[in-house]
Amino acid sequence: MFEKIDLSKKLGKKEYGEIVPTLRKRLAELQRESQKLKIPSLIIFEGWEASGKGELINDLILPLDTRGFDVYEIRDPGTEEIQRPFFWRFWIKTPPKGKIAVFSHSWYHRTLVEKNSELRGSDSSPINEINYFERELFDDGYLIVKFFLHISKSEQKKRFEELEKDASTAWMVTGRSWQSHRKYEKYQGAIETLIEKTDTSAAPWIIVEAQDRRFAEVKVLAKTIEAFERIISTASMPKVCDVMEPLEYRIKGIDSSMLDKADLSKAYSKKEYEKRLDKLHDAVRKAQFKAYDKKIATVALFEGWDSAGKGGAIKRLAQCMDPRGYTVVPVGAPNDIEKAHNYLWRFWVRFPAAGHFTIFDRSWYGRTLVERVEKFCKRKDWERAYNEINEMEEQLVSNGTVLVKFWLHIDKDEQLKRFEARKNDPDKSWKITDEDWRNRDNWDQYKDAVNEMLYRTSTTYAPWTIVEANDKNYARIKVLKTVVNAMKKNFE
Amino acid sequence: MFEKIDLSKKLGKKEYGEIVPTLRKRLAELQRESQKLKIPSLIIFEGWEASGKGELINDLILPLDTRGFDVYEIRDPGTEEIQRPFFWRFWIKTPPKGKIAVFSHSWYHRTLVEKNSELRGSDSSPINEINYFERELFDDGYLIVKFFLHISKSEQKKRFEELEKDASTAWMVTGRSWQSHRKYEKYQGAIETLIEKTDTSAAPWIIVEAQDRRFAEVKVLAKTIEAFERIISTASMPKVCDVMEPLEYRIKGIDSSMLDKADLSKAYSKKEYEKRLDKLHDAVRKAQFKAYDKKIATVALFEGWDSAGKGGAIKRLAQCMDPRGYTVVPVGAPNDIEKAHNYLWRFWVRFPAAGHFTIFDRSWYGRTLVERVEKFCKRKDWERAYNEINEMEEQLVSNGTVLVKFWLHIDKDEQLKRFEARKNDPDKSWKITDEDWRNRDNWDQYKDAVNEMLYRTSTTYAPWTIVEANDKNYARIKVLKTVVNAMKKNFE
Numbered sequence: 001m002f003e004k005i006d007l008s009k010k011l012g013k014k015e016y017g018e019i020v021p022t023l024r025k026r027l028a029e030l031q032r033e034s035q036k037l038k039i040p041s042l043i044i045f046e047g048w049e050a051s052g053k054g055e056l057i058n059d060l061i062l063p064l065d066t067r068g069f070d071v072y073e074i075r076d077p078g079t080e081e082i083q084r085p086f087f088w089r090f091w092i093k094t095p096p097k098g099k100i101a102v103f104s105h106s107w108y109h110r111t112l113v114e115k116n117s118e119l120r121g122s123d124s125s126p127i128n129e130i131n132y133f134e135r136e137l138f139d140d141g142y143l144i145v146k147f148f149l150h151i152s153k154s155e156q157k158k159r160f161e162e163l164e165k166d167a168s169t170a171w172m173v174t175g176r177s178w179q180s181h182r183k184y185e186k187y188q189g190a191i192e193t194l195i196e197k198t199d200t201s202a203a204p205w206i207i208v209e210a211q212d213r214r215f216a217e218v219k220v221l222a223k224t225i226e227a228f229e230r231i232i233s234t235a236s237m238p239k240v241c242d243v244m245e246p247l248e249y250r251i252k253g254i255d256s257s258m259l260d261k262a263d264l265s266k267a268y269s270k271k272e273y274e275k276r277l278d279k280l281h282d283a284v285r286k287a288q289f290k291a292y293d294k295k296i297a298t299v300a301l302f303e304g305w306d307s308a309g310k311g312g313a314i315k316r317l318a319q320c321m322d323p324r325g326y327t328v329v330p331v332g333a334p335n336d337i338e339k340a341h342n343y344l345w346r347f348w349v350r351f352p353a354a355g356h357f358t359i360f361d362r363s364w365y366g367r368t369l370v371e372r373v374e375k376f377c378k379r380k381d382w383e384r385a386y387n388e389i390n391e392m393e394e395q396l397v398s399n400g401t402v403l404v405k406f407w408l409h410i411d412k413d414e415q416l417k418r419f420e421a422r423k424n425d426p427d428k429s430w431k432i433t434d435e436d437w438r439n440r441d442n443w444d445q446y447k448d449a450v451n452e453m454l455y456r457t458s459t460t461y462a463p464w465t466i467v468e469a470n471d472k473n474y475a476r477i478k479v480l481k482t483v484v485n486a487m488k489k490n491f492e
Numbered sequence: 493m494f495e496k497i498d499l500s501k502k503l504g505k506k507e508y509g510e511i512v513p514t515l516r517k518r519l520a521e522l523q524r525e526s527q528k529l530k531i532p533s534l535i536i537f538e539g540w541e542a543s544g545k546g547e548l549i550n551d552l553i554l555p556l557d558t559r560g561f562d563v564y565e566i567r568d569p570g571t572e573e574i575q576r577p578f579f580w581r582f583w584i585k586t587p588p589k590g591k592i593a594v595f596s597h598s599w600y601h602r603t604l605v606e607k608n609s610e611l612r613g614s615d616s617s618p619i620n621e622i623n624y625f626e627r628e629l630f631d632d633g634y635l636i637v638k639f640f641l642h643i644s645k646s647e648q649k650k651r652f653e654e655l656e657k658d659a660s661t662a663w664m665v666t667g668r669s670w671q672s673h674r675k676y677e678k679y680q681g682a683i684e685t686l687i688e689k690t691d692t693s694a695a696p697w698i699i700v701e702a703q704d705r706r707f708a709e710v711k712v713l714a715k716t717i718e719a720f721e722r723i724i725s726t727a728s729m730p731k732v733c734d735v736m737e738p739l740e741y742r743i744k745g746i747d748s749s750m751l752d753k754a755d756l757s758k759a760y761s762k763k764e765y766e767k768r769l770d771k772l773h774d775a776v777r778k779a780q781f782k783a784y785d786k787k788i789a790t791v792a793l794f795e796g797w798d799s800a801g802k803g804g805a806i807k808r809l810a811q812c813m814d815p816r817g818y819t820v821v822p823v824g825a826p827n828d829i830e831k832a833h834n835y836l837w838r839f840w841v842r843f844p845a846a847g848h849f850t851i852f853d854r855s856w857y858g859r860t861l862v863e864r865v866e867k868f869c870k871r872k873d874w875e876r877a878y879n880e881i882n883e884m885e886e887q888l889v890s891n892g893t894v895l896v897k898f899w900l901h902i903d904k905d906e907q908l909k910r911f912e913a914r915k916n917d918p919d920k921s922w923k924i925t926d927e928d929w930r931n932r933d934n935w936d937q938y939k940d941a942v943n944e945m946l947y948r949t950s951t952t953y954a955p956w957t958i959v960e961a962n963d964k965n966y967a968r969i970k971v972l973k974t975v976v977n978a979m980k981k982n983f984e
Contacts, residue, residue: 001947001950001952004753004946004947004950004958005750006748192952196951199948200879204948207947219746222746223746253501254714256497257498258496258497258498260498386691455496455699456691460681460684
């Protein structure tokens, strides 16, 4: 493809002077319109060294309202970043609704520069991760514009030499610059493959002929305008195209039920419980230190029926750990800032650094549970969520994080007993709300949702553990044992 | 996931007798409804050996109108199949609109049985090919239902032994059956990974607990009904959600133009032409025989402006070849049968067997050219087509096929000259129609479409060759030379 790009494209001063004010005005209008429609946008600039990324980004943001965008410069990963899955540093930078994030270099930087060799296979994991990331944002209504600034080898040489001549810019050209320059053809092949594999209808690439500064500026402005106009014309259409709820035609018991297999009679006596608890507390503590030492991160998430004992189990797990090494993240309804982002954003930003332990009290599975049953999101959203969650967990696990997922399971009678007990206990009555009773009325719908969640997200890399929790002693011991075993398995 | 499946599910005779007639009646209704709405469906059955695929397929098709479905049994590939890209045998079996194709085994068979080892990597090419295939059909409005019939190792043993006891069925259980049986756990791991990687929202998996025959039948019927109801409720909604045409805001010359780079003054004198032609004819003939001998397939496709000389160039290429070894496929507007399939279907079915040479006179690029400009398809359809075509060509090339793609380029003046000449020549006036003149009026729109096509589908594995065709001699020589070089390169 590169060989067919016409790098001789130029724009005269006069023509440039005529068109640019119109483009700037239009872009400013579109920014306001996209703010009104709450469209989040990502505009990324990749390209050869000295192809003019900095200048073109300046040209682009000049007409924009400064409160509406952020510019990120992506270089080698920092200490916080190196400890987490690769895409963490981009997830945390995804813009809220109505805002624009501009990236100088991006998630392509690693594949282009850091690990060129990974591109050799016909489909490498980094490419799948990129396409997954972009598709997920696209499905969620994000605009993604990707520019690659293209200059020839001889043009790059000319620019390097000019920079070197000027004392104030000579530092920009390093040994590494010249080294890459000499390998221009090799890089070009790698870039071409990368662009091919990631040129999707969700996020197509735009190659900018960047030899002529004026031409490049006009192309960047015009193509950004085109992309905004396109998404605005789509976003402002009536939203009648969501998939309708299917006719209900269900037969009880037909769906795979993982919950029904659980033997809820399992129990430990107080004595047995205390004996095991002591031993396990000791084991957790040791495992925590070892994980810290080995720089292995751990995530434990807890889901379960109301009053199934999540709080108590989390307490027994946390109380034996060094408080400097763990965090408990309670997950409730999203706040305004969280609502303005993709639903996974608030979890990505909280993933633990290497060696740390994060406990999620409820989690990203909310989308497949409460949001599904209470219709807080659309059917197509929670249906897509299974894949999206699996992809996220795979990235977490393949980055070396230990991930354990608990469903605390009790039966309906046991829940009633606990609700009644709470209601009648003045110290605990605050724990039980009208919402809990309402959820209880929807038990069957929740059960369907739980079963489908367990079925679609029990993967080889991140299986669910169903905890039989009618007996609190048994449940707490099983949680601790599962955590210890998962951590130990990872040490091996 | 498998470990959490409850295989003890059963259905009593009475309950079964009550529910099944209702299900059958409903399914028959839904088949008629899906015929009316022209929904094509694929229902696939995978599962353990002796899990009851044959019987359950019989149960499923019993209530259906026999004119509305086909059943395919997929086993080891036949001689026709082994010579073509893997997905060829499934593409040619994709059902036309309104029909149901039922598969006993499917595109999963290879990965499950033939090449278990390929599953080891975290993302292997076969899995990407599967997800691409299913997503493309889904995007085009196909229903895909995927059943995996699950039985335990001990149940399989029991069934094998029962089959062996009966002389009429003993042949079904072979040494390979028992061999696989002994590796049940190993296979289970591989299956689990495969299901995980291909359990998408476009085509989710349904695991059927198949220990109890009655339960399995009811689940298959009920889940098929659910899937039909879902797609019917979507398909019968008003279609107002197509992406709107974007506001037009284009600046001339801003898009990457590959055509503008072509030097149309290139020409050969008659003498030079004839000398080269002789040599190249000889080379093509030799290359054809060698490709036949080495079992390498070749595809050459020709696109270009009206009157650019496609016919003449194809003739010069074909005339030197052994007619038993090549086919010319002229591509016009699709006929009714072709229209009832996905737009790529008619090309898949015509891909050459090993050693053969197929020339496409116009091609699958029609979607990005005439269908785009004349608005025969929607914007989202031709936008998606670039990826779909690239994926198809990648499968072709990675299967060892030589693929050359020609755009025959002339300028607008040259076209006018040729049109006039044809009009005035009584032998050639039939060659020029009103449509040709209309297309000529849309030259600029076509040019944009051609440029975008060249830009998005000039890949490393399947680059376009732009043929400067103002001079017919030059064009014909360049075509022959390109074909010979591409074939020779592949011999190395």
